[in-house]
Amino acid sequence: MTGVLNGDISGNTNRRRGSPSPDFTDDLTCKVMLLGDSGVGKTCFLLQFKDGAFLSGAFLATVGIDFRNKVISVDGENVKLQIWDTAGQERFRSVTHAYYRDAQALLLLYDITSKTSFQNIRAWLTEVEEYAHKDVVLMLLGNKNDVSGARVIRKEDGEALAKEYGIPFLETSAKTGMNVDLAFTAVAKELKQRSNQQKDPKFQIHTYIEKQQVKNSCCKYI
Ligand SMILES: Nc1nc2c(ncn2[C@@H]2O[C@H](COP(=O)(O)OP(=O)(O)OP(=O)(O)O)[C@@H](O)[C@H]2O)c(=O)[nH]1
Numbered sequence: 001m002t003g004v005l006n007g008d009i010s011g012n013t014n015r016r017r018g019s020p021s022p023d024f025t026d027d028l029t030c031k032v033m034l035l036g037d038s039g040v041g042k043t044c045f046l047l048q049f050k051d052g053a054f055l056s057g058a059f060l061a062t063v064g065i066d067f068r069n070k071v072i073s074v075d076g077e078n079v080k081l082q083i084w085d086t087a088g089q090e091r092f093r094s095v096t097h098a099y100y101r102d103a104q105a106l107l108l109l110y111d112i113t114s115k116t117s118f119q120n121i122r123a124w125l126t127e128v129e130e131y132a133h134k135d136v137v138l139m140l141l142g143n144k145n146d147v148s149g150a151r152v153i154r155k156e157d158g159e160a161l162a163k164e165y166g167i168p169f170l171e172t173s174a175k176t177g178m179n180v181d182l183a184f185t186a187v188a189k190e191l192k193q194r195s196n197q198q199k200d201p202k203f204q205i206h207t208y209i210e211k212q213q214v215k216n217s218c219c220k221y222i
Contacts, residue, residue, distance in 0.1 A: 027071065027077070027078040027079060027080050028077070028078070028079045028080065028191070028192055028195055029079075029080040029082060030079060030080070030081055030082065030104050030105060030187070030188060030191045031082045031084065031102055031103050031104050031105070032081055032082070032083045032084065032103065032104070032105040032106070032107060032184070032187055033083075033084040033086060033099060033100065033103040033105070033106050033107070034046060034083065034084065034085050034086060034106075034107050034109065035086055035088075035096075035106055035107070035108045035109065035124055035127075035128070036088055036108055036109035036110055036111075036117065036120075036121075036124065036143075037088045037110065037111070037114070037116065037117040037120050038061050038062075038087070038088030038089045039059060039061070039088065039111065039114070039117070040088065040109045040110055040111040040114070040117050040143055040144075041109060041111060041143040041144055041174045042062070042085055042086065042088065042109055043055075043062055043066075043085050044174035044175070045107075045109065045141075045143060045172065045174040045180060046068055046083055046085045047068075047174075048174045048175075048177050048180045049070065049083070049180050049181065049184055050068045050070050050083075052177065054174060054175045054176075054177075056175070061087060061088070061089055062085055062086065062087040062088070062089075062092075063087060063092070064087055064092055064095050064096075065084055065085065065086050065087065065092075065095060065096055065099060066084070066085045067082060067083060067084045067085065068082075068083050068085070069081065069082050069083070070083065070184075072184065072185065072188055074185065074188045074189055074192050075189070075192070077192065079188040079191070079192055081184060081187075081188060083184075084099060084103065086099070093127075097127070097131050100127075100128070100131035100132040100133075101131065101132065101133060103132060103133075103136060104133075104136065104137060104191055105136060105137040105138070105139070105187040105190070105191060106128060106132060106136055106137070106138050106139070107139050107141055107183060107187070108121060108124055108125070108128070108138065108139065108140050108141065109141045109142075109143045109172075110140075110141070110142055110143065110153070110158075111142075111143055111144050112142045112143065112144050112145055112147070112151050112152070112153045112158075112171065113144055113147050113150040113151060113152055113153075114152070114153075115152050115153065118142075118152075118153045118157070118158075118161075121140065121161060125165060137187055137190050137191060137205070138165075138167045138168075139167060139168050139169070139170070139183060139186070139187065139205075140158065140161065140162040140165075140167050140168070140169045140170075141169075141170055141171070141172045141179075141183060142155065142158040142169070142170070142171040142172065143171075143172050143173065143174060144173060144174070144175070145171040145172060145173045145178060145179075146173040146175045146176045146178070155171055158171065168186065168205050168206050168209050169209075170182065170183055170209060170213070179213075179216075182209065182212050182213075182216075186205050186208055186209050186212075187205075189203060189205070189208060190203065190205045
């Protein structure tokens, strides 16, 4: 929705290019990239997480790539998420490819009201395989789950596709905020765990997401 065309705006001038490892300064810094077709809701998803706000109204496609930072507390430690919002439009693809290599996590979004955006997920995963680091943390997100009347992709279809690729899956809504924090927290926990294996070696992103979803659905009825 917003957008600037940036060069290296990471601020991490001393990082080796191509390394997927999180940075170790005072806090852990992790680069997370949002991917998916134009209009699936990447910018709104980021703004909901960053500011707790939803921008409805006219849709303005992202130009190139944009980023926002947010520090969250994970198990008592600060994790700085540097979140890159990419343009979904095909014409910016060569710009965004250049950034894949530095990302430690990729959130791949489709729109549950758009069959094309779901069908294109396989193509996005091929790009991920080609341009991202092999150890990147990946998550599939079916966004716009608030628009139940216009749904064309069943939750089971999203789950099945994610299972086929062995990646975690969530349905989300950038409008209501449903599972937005959970997606980023799960990624931050996974990256933190990778940075310090001894502390919580048993952490499993799939299990964490499943447990949190059960917890959230139980809380609705309390
Ligand atoms: N109902 C509903 N609408 C959403 C949601 N997320 C985004 N939208 C709407 O979908 C449209 C596209 O959202 P954006 O966030 O700009 O999409 P994008 O993926 O960033 O698009 P590009 O920048 O072109 O890649 C906007 O009109 C948003 O208001 C959601 O969760 N629910």
